[in-house]
Amino acid sequence: MKSLKLKRSRDVSASPLSPWAQRAAMVTGVFALVLLVVVAWVYWLNWARYARAQDQIDSRIARIDGILASSADIDARLAQAKKAVGPWLHKGGADAQNEVTQRLRELVVSSGATLVSSQAAALPAESEQQLARINVSATVTGEWAQLVQLAQALQSQRPPFLARSLNIQREGQVSGKTSQKARLTVQLEAPLAVQQGAKP
Numbered sequence: 001m002k003s004l005k006l007k008r009s010r011d012v013s014a015s016p017l018s019p020w021a022q023r024a025a026m027v028t029g030v031f032a033l034v035l036l037v038v039v040a041w042v043y044w045l046n047w048a049r050y051a052r053a054q055d056q057i058d059s060r061i062a063r064i065d066g067i068l069a070s071s072a073d074i075d076a077r078l079a080q081a082k083k084a085v086g087p088w089l090h091k092g093g094a095d096a097q098n099e100v101t102q103r104l105r106e107l108v109v110s111s112g113a114t115l116v117s118s119q120a121a122a123l124p125a126e127s128e129q130q131l132a133r134i135n136v137s138a139t140v141t142g143e144w145a146q147l148v149q150l151a152q153a154l155q156s157q158r159p160p161f162l163a164r165s166l167n168i169q170r171e172g173q174v175s176g177k178t179s180q181k182a183r184l185t186v187q188l189e190a191p192l193a194v195q196q197g198a199k200p
Helices: 002-014 019-069 071-088 096-111 144-156
Strands: 114-123 133-143 162-171 181-191
Touching: 019 071, 096 114, 096 133, 096 144, 133 144, 144 162, 144 181
Parallel strands: none
Antiparallel strands: 114 133, 133 181, 162 181
């Protein structure tokens, strides 16, 4: 009897886990494994995103360093370009329209002709490749020689007045005793320099 009890106690202690405990242990192990895979995948995604962002930042920093390293050369070339283009552009700003009109009056008066009428309109730049400009329409009367002198002054003027249209009409009768009078109607364009801090 004693040997039978001892055998039974040995069988109970050596018996495996119950089926429910085995299933619970297996589910827990699978769940832990899946959780580990998901955490590793999320970590890899974040690391890849960080690496891409770091590569972009490094390339941008390299470009900025290159620009900063060549800034002295850029400034020198910009100064050269301004020096070369400067004589061809009228001064911009709020008073540009009045200054351009006044310069045209001075040229007319110095030629001896008479400025009958003038109108000026400021036109902003339509794109980055264009400059703002002043369009001037003027009617001038005088002798032929005076109008020729005015035309030569307009041609040699710096900054220039660019002629968009020009019309000359004779005034009065032709007479050998008096100089021939004429009327000059002209449309001119004056390109303006870009002001510091303003968009072209």
